[in-house]
Amino acid sequence: MPLRRDPTLRQRRLGAEMRKMREQAGLGGSQLARALGLNPTQVTQMETGKIGVSAERLRTVAAACDCKNAPLVDALADMATERGKGWWEEYRGKLATDFLEVAEVEGHASGLYTCTTTYIPGLLQTSAYASAVFSRATPLPTQQDIGLRTEFRMKRHQILHTQGVPYQAFIHEAALRMQFGGPRILAEQLGALIEASEAPSITIRVMSFDTDTFPGSSENLTFAEGVTPELDTVQMDVAHAVQFFDSPAHLSSYRSVFARLDAAALPEDKSREFIRSIMKEIEGRYA
Known part of the structure; x- marks a missing residue:
């Protein structure tokens, strides 16, 4: 998957929320990467919005971080599936x-x-x-x-x-x-x-x-x-x-x-x- 050169604010926010989720779980980037079967660079790219994240991957991250906030996880999963561009684009x-x-x-x-x-x-x-x-x-x-x-x-x-x-x-x-x-x-x-x-x-x-x-x-x-x-x-x-x-x-x-x-x-x-x-x-x- 090619890297995004300029992630939108919304894409960066999704990544930032994933980072908060990981940090609240007390996990380092390398630890989460091992739990997901990824390399640490990919975790960094997800958390900076440089690469997209599927709803399934988002829920896997939430489970690995033991996040019990179902409304937040559902909202982030919806963000992950957004594909349409806003009029401002x-x-x-x-x-x-x-x-x-x-x-x-x-x-x-x-x-x-x-x-x-x-x-x-x-x-x-x-x-x-x-x-x-x-x-x-x-x-x-x-x-x-x-x-x-x-x-x-x-x-x-x-x-x-x-x-x-x-x-x-x-x-x-x-x-x-x-x-x-x-x-x-x-x-x-x-x-x-x-x-x-x-x-x-x-x-x-x-x-x-x-x-x-x-x-x-x-x-x-x-x-x-x-x-x-x-x-x-x-x-x-x-x-x-x-x-x-x-x-x-x-x-x-x-x-x-x-x-x-x-x-x-x-x-x-x-x-x-x-x-x-x-x-x-x-x-x-x-x-």
């Missing part, structure tokens, strides 16, 4: 891998939570707002790049509007007031937020400047729920990159962050009123 080679991996995480999520402090969450952005955000990037992208990135971001919206994945966004007041593209584009974006908040699968909560604390990172965060809690993923946007976290310690920490956000943010109805008040204030600047 048509952009491979056209956009940076970070863009594709964000869409890949969203595409396999059973629920999504976001927390943003500097801009409206990507899944809720209008085309004009998204284009304005991308036009502020450093180094400055070409108009063609801005158009491609905006098109990709708009396609990501299908996870909410077509597939109806439950989505909860915690948006800081600073993000509601940041004028990417000017007041008209912001007012249009705020109107779109209000409309989106009426959808049954979308919840929008605001963290106002009056909140006495801000529980969580100053970076923009996404928590993607997997089929089982062990397969949850945290995505953090940092300067010029996207980082993903899936260790039990990180997942526990960020579950706590979102629980605290839930306790501190304005209720849905008050959040909607708050966004509407800012929209009217912005509209007054160009009336």
Whole structure:
């Protein structure tokens, strides 16, 4: 079987979960290789996503590691049999891998939570707002790049509007007031937020400047729920990159962050009123 040159995030995650399974069993790579009748290099290649793993092999690994977590094993076996390519793959080679991996995480999520402090969450952005955000990037992208990135971001919206994945966004007041593209584009974006908040699968909560604390990172965060809690993923946007976290310690920490956000943010109805008040204030600047 030829080695994969660039395993996808999903393929790497499957391998990482197999490694966790082995480590929790207290087995070294050589020990697992002997139990499976493989050489240690093959175990390393499986755990880094360089080679594929069948559902049968996955279950054999789980048995060798004495893993009793049946829901997790079943979910990993399903991952091992995935063959279809996501819509984002048509952009491979056209956009940076970070863009594709964000869409890949969203595409396999059973629920999504976001927390943003500097801009409206990507899944809720209008085309004009998204284009304005991308036009502020450093180094400055070409108009063609801005158009491609905006098109990709708009396609990501299908996870909410077509597939109806439950989505909860915690948006800081600073993000509601940041004028990417000017007041008209912001007012249009705020109107779109209000409309989106009426959808049954979308919840929008605001963290106002009056909140006495801000529980969580100053970076923009996404928590993607997997089929089982062990397969949850945290995505953090940092300067010029996207980082993903899936260790039990990180997942526990960020579950706590979102629980605290839930306790501190304005209720849905008050959040909607708050966004509407800012929209009217912005509209007054160009009336």
